[in-house]
Amino acid sequence: AGNDDEVANLAEEIVAAFDEPFRIGEHELFLSASVGISLFPADGLSVVDLMRNADTAMYRAKAIGRGRYHFYTPEMTSEAQERIRMENLLRRALENGELAVHLQPQVDAESGKLVGAEALVRWFCPELGTVPPARFIPLAEESGIIIKLGHWVLRESCRQVMQWRLSGFDLPQLSVNLSVKQLERPEFIDTLDDILCETGIDPACLKLEITESVVMAVGNAFNLLDRLRNMGITLSLDDFGTGYSSLSYLKMLPVQQLKIDQSFVFGIGINQGDEAIIRSVMALAESLGFEVVAEGVESEAQAAFLRALGCQKLQGFLHGRAVAPAEFRSRWAIR
């Protein structure tokens, strides 16, 4: 009975041993340990099984934070298998044409006129049904599939916008989400250049949405973003306010637009803290010269609050969900 407690105590001691920095010459090194625990005989009868399950538990420990320990449970294995299955299905999805780009309108806050659209990828999987991006984008990022997937979305949406243009429907601007994994690739700029040439889209019509974490994670982010700027592409900071970019950092970034995260928009009329954050983002944007678009706008009351603060553009269910290109065109072409 006391066995689990004893093991947990031991794990805690191991983790605690890493609280102190290691001294190498005159350097102090801070390390942390993550411990996965599997027990004989419940979690395995062979060394191989015990090691594998301890390993699985260690990844879980890592996932909840540094310096933690976790006991193995059988569900971990089924979750891991589920992930592998989904990863394989996702890989196939690209070749099989199971992915589609949907478009969500962005409108001028004052006039309600269409100013652009955000490309949002959709996955219709024969085995799993419609899988929401919140489930497969993180998986695509961890597995590296996002690189192919992201480029496909970019190419496909640019192609769509050009096809529209040639047939008389002008979308003023196209926004595409960019993953940190794409930006990190040395060939990223070349691939982007190829897509621009191939589709013939005017770079001034293209906006790339990046998150604050992207900017923090990519070593030469400033340099890369500058190159994108020099190509004439617009840059937008997505989910703004949910990360922790420092203000001095923000000032130096070559971005033109801040995208207020929907979690704050949802708080309008409900949570004073959210309203205060929106007010300060608007003030910040004004003094630093950024344009602001709000996402997740569902009600007229939210739109009115944002408009009154000078937010230039709105995106949300109030004006339209992300829909297939044909539906988008028939909704917006004649207005």
Ligand code: C2E
């Ligand atoms: P995001 O870029 O912040 O996109 C906005 C998300 O909010 C979309 O969810 C959109 O459908 C949803 N949304 C828009 N208006 C409203 C509203 O009024 N109410 C509510 N409740 N939701 C609204 P979606 O399409 O599920 O995408 C989720 C996330 O997945 C995106 O967040 C983006 O981070 C990622 N994603 C989607 N497509 C791509 C892609 O092609 N590449 C990359 N790297 N990420 C993508």
Ligand code: MG
């Ligand atoms: Mg976005």
Ligand code: MG
């Ligand atoms: Mg967002």
